[in-house]
Amino acid sequence: MKKEEFDFWQDHSTNYLKMAFSHDHQEIIHNPDGVGERTGECGDTVKIFLSMNSDLVQAVSFDNNGCLNTNACANAVAILVEGQSLETAWKLMPEDVAKYLKTLPKDHFHCAELVVGALYLALSSLDEADKTSWKKLQGKCPRNKST
Secondary structure, eight states: OOOOOOOHHHHSOHHHHHHHHOOTTBOOOSSOSEEEEEEOTTSOEEEEEEEEETTEEEEEEEEEESOHHHHHHHHHHHHHHTTOBHHHHHHOOHHHHHHHHSOOOGGGHHHHHHHHHHHHHHHHHHHHHHHHHHHHHHTTSOOOOOO
């Protein structure tokens, strides 16, 4: 039985094609609220930048040194997480990214895992910043003096 050839442009979903070739979220942010970087076994590296507004993810951007599939996954993560609460962002799974893209090749599912892992690191860096922010403020707060 002859195996049919895969036609990249015809056989990929519109979501996959848009995310694979989009550069709308590809930006290095200076002084982000959260940042996470991961390098996969394949050699792809993605860095996720988060800008927060209270408990909401206001903006997600990324820097990608990887393949088209990693770019598609990074854009999908940005779309799926922007405007969401931290709680919702923490619940994002690689399967959600693959489902959004619809036609992420199965042998590139690791790209979704890579990008979601970078997101988790960025979210963790928010937690660390929150835990240490009181230390920064503590030295600046005037002490109450009794007279």
